[in-house]
Every structure is written in C-alpha cells, then in structure tokens.
Amino acid sequence: MPTTLQDPRTVLCFGDSNTWGFNPDGSGRFPQSTRWPNQLEHALNRTKPALPWRTVEEGLNSRTWLHDDPIGAANYGGDYSCNGRADLMTALHSHKPIDVVILALGCNDCKGYLNLSAAQIAAGARILIHDTRRALNCGPRLQEDMAPQIILMTPPAVLITSQSLAWGFEGAALKSKDVAEHYHRLAAELGVSCFDVQPVAKPSPLDGVHFDAQAQALIAAGLAACIRQNLEQHPNPDN
Template sequence: MKKHIVCFGDSNTHGYCAKTGGRFDEDQRWTCLLQKKLGEDWLILEEGLSGRTTCFDDPIHEALSGLEQIYPCLMSHEPVDLLIIMLGTNDTKERFGVSPECIALGLKRLIAKAISTTDCWKDGKPSILVITPQNIDPRYENSEVGGTMGKGCAEKSQGLASEYQKIAESMGCFYLDANKVVTAQPNDVDFMHLTEEGHRQLADALAGLLPQILC
C-alpha cells in the first residue's frame, strides 16, 4: 500500500492564488508538486480549506475550526502514515484576539485530537509534522485584505515559529519552519499567500524531508 500523507491546512494548502483570486493548478500547488517528486509509492492527500484555524470558531464564516474537522478528515483517509499540519495564518486575525502563545495552544489541542484518533493511524502509531507557515508581510495592512484581517497579524505570525517548535517538541511531532525553506517573498497583492515559486520551494524541502521521516 502507498504511504498516505494527509496535508491539513488553510488556503496555502488549498493553493489560493492572490493574483487571480482562483487556485493554482496541479502543476503549481506544493501538494501536487510533492506528489510528483515522491512518486507512485506515495499518496499526497490535499486537505486545505481557506480560512481554516487551529481551533477557533470564526464568527463570520462557519466550519473553519480545524479541531472540529480533524477527526472525520483523518478517518476518511485511514490508514494515515503522516499528518502534515500547516495552520496559524488565519488565527492571527484581529477578531480572534489571540497571541502567538495562544495560537500555539490551539495547535496543541489540534495535535492532541489527532493523536487520540487512534483508529486512523497505520499500525496505531501517530506521526505528525508541524509546519510554521510563511510569515505575513506587514504590507498586508494596506492591501485588499487589511480590513478583514485587522491589525497586528504580521507581528503575530512572526511569533509563531518559536512557539510552534516548543509545542511540536513537547507533543512528539516533527517540525519545519517554512520561513527557513521558502525564500520567495509572499505575493504583492495581499502579502500573505505563497507565490508559485514559494509553492515549489516548499515542495522541494518536503520531498527531501518526508523520506527521512518515513524511512
């Protein structure tokens, strides 16, 4: 059986393209590029939803809490060899009123829920890779999303890496900071979504990392 890799994230996993308002295609999204790089012995499962948070209910849009969706997601893809979680960008929105430390605690709740979904894991062994998303550029405040995102999002996003690493280590997860491998700047439309080059760089990094995790 192929190795099942569930990629659980937000719009940057779904593949939102800020320049078109649509979605990057199968030759551009990091998930699809990763599939091509790893080959037919791997199955990369896209579970990206725009607006998704770690555990916070959005008062404006429904069904965006990752905590509420992780169980059915994992069970629908069992047996799962590895869960990749890349969330936190949406948690920085001003309307949630949470700090980087609280966002990390939301991530911890999500990880705990995933680990407790015992029937989904191949051989009953949870395996999770936490990815800190690329930081939001401060220029987002003057973009088309500035009003809905609110103030302080860039500063919060910059504080996630250190907090996420501590949570990943304490929960027995693997860890990657996307800011260390994605050198391409965020797009110049909303300053918070990966560019096509950013997708490629993330896929390259994961193509090297995943075979080491699941050796």
C-alpha cells in the first residue's frame, strides 16, 4: 500500500475560545489532554480503525463568523482580528487534506454590542459553509475535489454572570438558544450535520460562557458519535 494511504484522516476544529480550551476559572488554557478536540481524536481512534484520525485545533479567543471585534480583541492586546472568515481559508489549505470540518462559532456573535440577530448570526455560518465547500482541493486524500464533511456546532447556552456581562454578553442567554434553532434549520437546508452542544454540556457558572473540564469529555463523545454516524451514511472501505 502506498505510504500516503497510511496518513491519518483529519478533523479540522475551527472555533473560538471554547475550541481553544479557555478554562472558566480564568487560569488560562486547559492542558492538551483535557481539551475536547484532543479528546475527540482519542475517542475516534478508540475502536482502532483501519486509518487513524487526527484532530487539528484551530480555536481563537473572541472569534466570530464574519466580524472584526476590536473590543473583544482588546482583551488579548488587540493582536489579531476576530473575523473567522478571514482565517478559515488559510486554515483549510494549511491542514489539507481534510475529511471533516467542525465549524464551532457563533457564541461571540451573541455579544450585545455587535447588535446581531440570531438569523444574522446563522447567515455568517452559511457563508463559512459555502467557503468550506468551495475551497480548492481541500477534501479527503484521493478525493480532494470533494468538500470535507461539515459539522455545524451550536454555541453554548450562555449564562448571564458578572463575567459574561463584563465581556459584553448582555442578552445572550436567549439569543444563544435562538441561534441553535437557526443552526438546525440551516444544517437541514444545506445538507450538513448539526451538533447541538446545548443539551450535551452547559457552560460553567464561573463565567457563563466556557465549558469546564468535565464538559470537554461530553463534547468529544458527542462529536465522535456524530462523525461515526456520518461515516455510516457515507460508507468507506477504510472506515
């Protein structure tokens, strides 16, 4: 068998601080083994598939679907733009070939000062799904002309706390739930998978936005099941 066929299948986890692994106690980033993208890799490889899996962490604090957010970026020295669309194509081409793309954005779009409706936030998801599908030769190995499978992951059901309000999440408790409903409809319309994290894991009451260490494992298990279901629907001899 050619050496190239031994390469693992790739899952690109493209998201915000909850993909990056922000610890809600404010101490920084969770250890690598704790973060859900890395737990997802272990979950997918637990059954010892013919081809192993690898996950790529592409999380960034304060990242949105489409919007620069200088207020959010100021928390990190203003060193970068928060616009997810500006980063996505580079990430796709940096890590191709890619089998699955998890788009896990929308939480930061719920910040009150951005003045976005749930429908407008879902419109941002629509655009990045489109971008993923049109990216040139970023699909699975030997099928690069096909788009990667896409999983649209909902934002957490934001809790209103003193910390979430300080970050600008006024009104986000209701809006984040509305966004999840819009994602379900969008995923059905566009023929992509939707992973609703809200019934699976709650954000920590410490800050109301980020998942704690225990939630990381729940998210990884849920996403692994979602990916396996996709494989059953689109069987491959190397599964």
